[in-house]
Amino acid sequence: MEGLEVTVLLGLTILVGTLIAPRVRLALPLVLVVFGLLLGFVPALREVQLPPETVLLLFLPVMLFWESLTTSLRSIRRDFRYILPMSTLLVVASAFAVAGVGVLFGMPWEIALILGAAVAPPDATAVAALGRLLPRRMFMKLKAESLTNDGTALVLYAIAVSLAVGGQVTPWSVTWTVLVSYVGGIAAGVVIALLGVLLLQRSNRTAVINVTMLLIPFSAFLVAELIHASGVLAVVVAGLIASYVSPRVTTASSRRQSDAVWPFGVFLLNGALFILIGLEVQYVVHEISAAMIGWLVLTSIAVWATLVVVRYLFQFFTGFFQRPATRPPRGLRARSRVVSTVAGMRGAVSLAIALSVPTSLAEGSSGRDEVVFVTAGVILLSLLVQGPLLPAVVRWARMPVDHAEQEEYELAERAISGAALSALDDLAAEHGIGQEVRDRVRSEGYQMLELANAKALAREQALVDAEARELDALLDAPDTTVPDAPASDALDDALGVGGVTDAVDGTTLQMIATSTDVDVLQRSPLVRHEEHTRLKLALLDRKREVLIGLRRSGTVDDIVVRRIAARLDLEQVRLQGIEEFD
Numbered sequence: 001m002e003g004l005e006v007t008v009l010l011g012l013t014i015l016v017g018t019l020i021a022p023r024v025r026l027a028l029p030l031v032l033v034v035f036g037l038l039l040g041f042v043p044a045l046r047e048v049q050l051p052p053e054t055v056l057l058l059f060l061p062v063m064l065f066w067e068s069l070t071t072s073l074r075s076i077r078r079d080f081r082y083i084l085p086m087s088t089l090l091v092v093a094s095a096f097a098v099a100g101v102g103v104l105f106g107m108p109w110e111i112a113l114i115l116g117a118a119v120a121p122p123d124a125t126a127v128a129a130l131g132r133l134l135p136r137r138m139f140m141k142l143k144a145e146s147l148t149n150d151g152t153a154l155v156l157y158a159i160a161v162s163l164a165v166g167g168q169v170t171p172w173s174v175t176w177t178v179l180v181s182y183v184g185g186i187a188a189g190v191v192i193a194l195l196g197v198l199l200l201q202r203s204n205r206t207a208v209i210n211v212t213m214l215l216i217p218f219s220a221f222l223v224a225e226l227i228h229a230s231g232v233l234a235v236v237v238a239g240l241i242a243s244y245v246s247p248r249v250t251t252a253s254s255r256r257q258s259d260a261v262w263p264f265g266v267f268l269l270n271g272a273l274f275i276l277i278g279l280e281v282q283y284v285v286h287e288i289s290a291a292m293i294g295w296l297v298l299t300s301i302a303v304w305a306t307l308v309v310v311r312y313l314f315q316f317f318t319g320f321f322q323r324p325a326t327r328p329p330r331g332l333r334a335r336s337r338v339v340s341t342v343a344g345m346r347g348a349v350s351l352a353i354a355l356s357v358p359t360s361l362a363e364g365s366s367g368r369d370e371v372v373f374v375t376a377g378v379i380l381l382s383l384l385v386q387g388p389l390l391p392a393v394v395r396w397a398r399m400p401v402d403h404a405e406q407e408e409y410e411l412a413e414r415a416i417s418g419a420a421l422s423a424l425d426d427l428a429a430e431h432g433i434g435q436e437v438r439d440r441v442r443s444e445g446y447q448m449l450e451l452a453n454a455k456a457l458a459r460e461q462a463l464v465d466a467e468a469r470e471l472d473a474l475l476d477a478p479d480t481t482v483p484d485a486p487a488s489d490a491l492d493d494a495l496g497v498g499g500v501t502d503a504v505d506g507t508t509l510q511m512i513a514t515s516t517d518v519d520v521l522q523r524s525p526l527v528r529h530e531e532h533t534r535l536k537l538a539l540l541d542r543k544r545e546v547l548i549g550l551r552r553s554g555t556v557d558d559i560v561v562r563r564i565a566a567r568l569d570l571e572q573v574r575l576q577g578i579e580e581f582d
Helices: 005-022 028-037 052-069 073-078 078-087 089-105 109-119 135-163 172-199 205-228 231-249 254-285 290-321 330-343 348-355 367-397 403-422 424-431 433-473 487-495 525-553 558-576
Strands: none
Touching: 005 028, 005 254, 005 433, 028 367, 052 073, 052 135, 052 205, 052 231, 052 254, 052 290, 052 348, 052 367, 073 078, 073 135, 073 231, 073 558, 078 089, 078 135, 078 172, 089 109, 089 290, 109 135, 109 290, 109 348, 109 367, 135 172, 135 231, 135 348, 135 403, 172 205, 172 231, 172 558, 205 433, 231 525, 231 558, 254 348, 254 367, 254 558, 290 330, 290 367, 367 558, 403 424, 403 433, 403 525, 403 558, 424 433, 424 525, 433 525, 525 558
16 A cells, blocks of 8 residues: 555544544553454555564654653652662563563574563553553652663663574673663763753744754664664653753743644554554464464463563562662552552553564564564553553552642642742832732732632642541441532632632623823833733743742652643743744
8 A cells, every 4th residue: 555545544543543442441552453453354454564663763762752751850860769670670570581481382582582572661651541540659650660661671672683683692792782772872862962952042933942852852862873872761861851951941832832742743653553563463363374373372361471470579579679768558568569560561662662573583583473463462461451450450459649749739839929929029120010010910920829829728628528528438427517529519619610700790892992091102001011911921930930949959840840831831822922933
């Protein structure tokens, strides 16, 4: 089929899958894989093949860069002792355990190691849709783990492919490969990110900024590949740096545009990958015998079970060497390990590695089909078993409700609002703002601060009421004098939401006619509007400074900063208008 036909067909399949998945209550990746399998019954579609290197060079940089931009640096620093062994040692242990299982099922050692490298790294994007069910800290640990475990898996993959094509591998060469991959990848990411920052500092045009941000992951991956280093680590490091410096070197308009485009692009790439894996499975099925299919299905089940067991055992044994600041109760630690094990699903990265396996390996070896089939089987088992099981496991684990993110959000909102009000008079004098506009903006600021305080108090009261209702239920003596209103109703009551206000009175807005008595040279509406805009923009800059200071001190998490910064950007775009392209 022609490239345009394939592109349209992939787009239509993603669209239909997106519409159907919520109706059938299945995960979208699973629906897309099934659609890929169905499309594979068409002989012409089964022949659709991407060049192996295209998958790694086109798909991975975009997906990893976006994950890096939306990852909490504070979480990485705080849980580094957990993330490091999980993203390196666990990947190696999983890969070799899977390779051992593959050898038991008759695979050549080199092909089995390639399979192990492909399925070893868990993918946080596979549980992104269910991330709200996990405690926030656990989800961020899983996401941070997935950023670096891909690099470890690709190093193993490169070594395994070298073995499969007949290359000479020695302990010294493996050590050198690992060293160059990690050090070179980190260096490449730092250099490209710094060059990108220098370019961003010299332009405030939205198009220039976003094209630069788009080039950063591909450039980092390219430079790392040229020096035989880890392109994954280069992209991740560049993304973390770009995320940290972005508020200072990009504009509100460019950030709003990129925040809309990047998630959509990653969504399309993920969808295309899951459809392609279904097509690949159909291709493999039609190329091998029926007896071989049964053998590969058993291998897939054995490999999936091995990955689950290894992940749990690794967490169990490494837990003795980790000393968190506050150790949770023993029972809670055991339940947390079970939740983390079930949440460690395989996804897009495993697909990309499997599809990137060279079509011809060592002479007489046809292991690519087996690797693709088993990888697809492991991913399907993850989606079919672990996906539906995860919500039930989270409920069983009775994990403590984590309100830290919401509390930090409320703290930051109050801090930046208070700082803006404190600096209002100085900023107004600096920008030559009249008293009328100054009072108007001050009133708006106090309303924002009161709203933030009311939201915090309402949330705390809702939590107290919920605990009281649970206690009444346990004592089998509910308080009938207090209706069981949901937390959202308590919040609405506290904020006055849902009441009839004077603003909604059914009157029709009319344009006020101009008058010759208006002094257009001094205090006209145009002048007041221009002063109001200048003062609001100055206050927004002040809020961003305080917000960045809270992030730098570690008081507020990067995710919270991103949420609040997005709101400030929207307000600035509303004041300045949308920048038009030439």
